[in-house]
Amino acid sequence: MLNSATDDFKQKLRGLLPQECFKELTKSYLEEPRGQLFGSGGLLLAPDNTEDVTKIVKACSDARVGIVPYGGGTGLVGGQIYSEGLVPVILSTQRMNKVRSIWIDENIILVEAGSVLKDIQDRAESAGCLFPLSLASEGSARIGGNLATNAGGVNVVRYGSTRDLCLGVEAVMPDGSIFNGLSRLRKDNTGYDIKNLLIGSEGTLGIITAASLKLFPRPEVESAALFVVRDPRAAIDLFAMCRDKFGNGLNAFELINGVGLKFLSEVGPKVRQPFSYDPEWIVLLDVGFNYGIDPEEVLEKLFIEAEGRDLVSDGLVAQSLEQRLDFWKIRESIPEANHRIGAISSSDLSVPISLIPEFITKAGKLLSKVGDFRINCFGHIGDGNIHYNIFPVKGENREIYKDKSRIVNNILYDLVDQLEGSFSAEHGIGRLKVNELCRYSDPTKFKIMKNIKSALDPLGIMNPGVIF
Ligand SMILES: Cc1cc2nc3c(=O)[nH]c(=O)nc-3n(C[C@H](O)[C@H](O)[C@H](O)COP(=O)(O)OP(=O)(O)OC[C@H]3O[C@@H](n4cnc5c(N)ncnc54)[C@H](O)[C@@H]3O)c2cc1C
Missing domain, CATH: 3.30.70.2190 (Alpha-Beta Plaits)
Structure with missing residues (x-):
């Protein structure tokens, strides 16, 4: 059972952290970009160093208060928006935005988790290099969020997704300990790969505080x-x-x-x-x-x-x-x-590349039996990743289609499943796709994931409600 961050809890934190950590909670922390999920409140904290993150996590662990890591707030599956009723700590990385080091001869940059993606690209460019992760949200998204969601974007076809661009991470684990995995090594076969467990874990296993990233020649x-x-x-x-x-x-x-x-x-x-x-x-x-x-x-x-x-x-x-x-x-x-325009349904799907035409044809036929829609299907086709978005016909309001969105999603996800694809190619699970994960995940994978979660976060304080 979790508790809310009460006034007493806040007072306790005031004794541990500098005043600048305490921020006013504004609307942007309570609404995801597409307006599909609304937060119920939170104690917003913005530490500027890893030590202060550990103090917050330890205090939350002692008091059993949930923690929601928050980067740029551009995530599209509601992972950064807590909506379960209690008052969590919202831990913003906005002040952890320094470049700690850059090794041009090794093509590596070491940045803090709150660094805005565009700033990292610019820093790499001023050093004559390229950091190739690129998304339409790059002016706001922060690298900790990119790593936590294993973001894809437009250059995956050449450079891979965020996971492929990361050599190491530093993270504060749910018990407050620091995982110092800021490796600059390209080869390191020394047991389980904790870095890759944290990448894509959407804040459910720990808070990423820094990362060493690969740079490339421009x-x-x-x-x-x-x-x-x-x-x-x-x-x-x-x-x-x-x-x-x-x-x-x-x-x-x-x-x-x-x-x-x-x-x-x-x-x-x-x-x-x-x-x-x-x-x-x-x-x-x-x-x-x-x-x-x-x-x-x-x-x-x-x-x-x-x-x-x-x-x-x-x-x-x-x-x-x-x-x-x-x-x-x-x-x-x-x-x-x-x-x-206002979508009735937005999906981030992937299927094996050669099956994309089959998916588009079959999806169109199946949906035409449900109603009249406008379909905008676009995306990173070189990665087999399609954003399949469904809209009302011109002149109609999406409210009248409300009851259709679940039917439409089920049709699409079932079809993707038949074609051995994924119902979430690059956006993650967050809070909006939890049911789909339950329904479509391989049962053994799901069980292993649950076991990992309870082993690392037995109290369930890290981003409660996300993934599970
Ligand atoms: C216009 C637009 C275009 C987009 N295009 C793409 C695209 O092409 N490809 C793509 O993959 N995504 C895309 N996205 C989705 C989004 O930008 C990415 O998911 C991005 O990586 C999220 O980064 P963020 O800093 O905004 O994270 P947030 O939204 O703040 O958080 C996302 C998740 O990560 C967790 N998190 C954040 N920081 C940390 C941390 N330091 N440690 C642990 N967990 C953390 C949060 O709790 C949450 O679960 C797009 C979004 C928008 C609005």
Whole structure:
């Protein structure tokens, strides 16, 4: 049984922590970005060092008060929003935002967990390197949150997800002890991999306080293109062509549906529409090379070959950095356009890449039996990751579809399950997907996860209600 953070508890903490740790709880700590979950209150604490984190965790453990780690608050499954009625400690990493060290010759940066992702990218760039994790929320998301959710983003196809970019973590465990796993080693086979247990654990096993991250050489030349593809199958064939021809030079490969472009025209954000007509499907591909290859030439050559194979019918290759950024703005504005239209259901799914066309066709057919919808299906198709979002038909209010969202989700998740995919590709479980985990997880995996949770956090104080 957990307790609320009472006034007495707060008084006790005042004796342990500096005044600057105590912050006013504002609305942003009580609502997740899509407005699907609302918090019930909390004692907001923002320590600026690991020692103070241990003091907070030990006090919470003694008093059995729940702790909700909070990074940038951009998580999309409600992991950062406590809604179970008690008053938890909300532990914000906002003041733990220093770069502790950078080793250029080793291509490693050591940062604190509250470092904003964009700041890490900028710090890497000023050192002549690249930190390749990139998401539309990078101006707000913090690296501790990225690690806790094992965030993906647009460059997974080349560099992997956050897990692949991390060499080591420091974390405060539920009993208040510090796990010092800030390794700079690329090889270290010394028993269980605690770092990888903490990555993706969504704050349920400990609080990540710092991380050592991999940096990469920046590609010398980069460019992007938008190709109109015949259909999702053609997009997959084009992806295979890119992989064969560009190898590691393919930075990103994103699918965009015509519905997304229409939403942008309808409600913004304002973007430069790439084509004078409404294409049904386009892909955004981004490349980067090191050895004096001309990326525009390579992309134009790719287009001609793909056109010859009837995969693409039209295309634009960026002629400047500005145009490349314009292409990306289209892709990155789609979640905001979706938000403005108001989805009935939003899913973050993955299936084996070659089964994406089958998934899209079958999902469309199954949903047409439930009602009329607008479907905006887009995403990191090079990773087999599709964001499948369902909206009311134009002019209708989403309130009248309320009872349909569960039916729609069940159809999608059952289909994904049949295709050996995942109902949560990159966003995690949080508080919003707990039932789905119960329903679709491998039972042995679920049992092992529960055992790990009770071994590391027997009192259940770490992010209660998340994952289980
Ligand atoms: C517009 C938009 C676009 C997005 N695009 C993508 C995308 O392309 N790919 C993707 O993967 N995600 C995406 N997301 C989701 C989100 O940005 C990521 O999940 C991000 O990694 C969360 O980081 P955060 O700092 O905001 O974490 P928060 O939202 O603060 O927290 C997320 C979870 O991590 C836990 N947590 C936070 N910090 C710590 C810590 N230091 N130690 C332990 N646990 C912690 C929280 O308790 C919570 O469970 C997007 C979100 C938005 C709003």
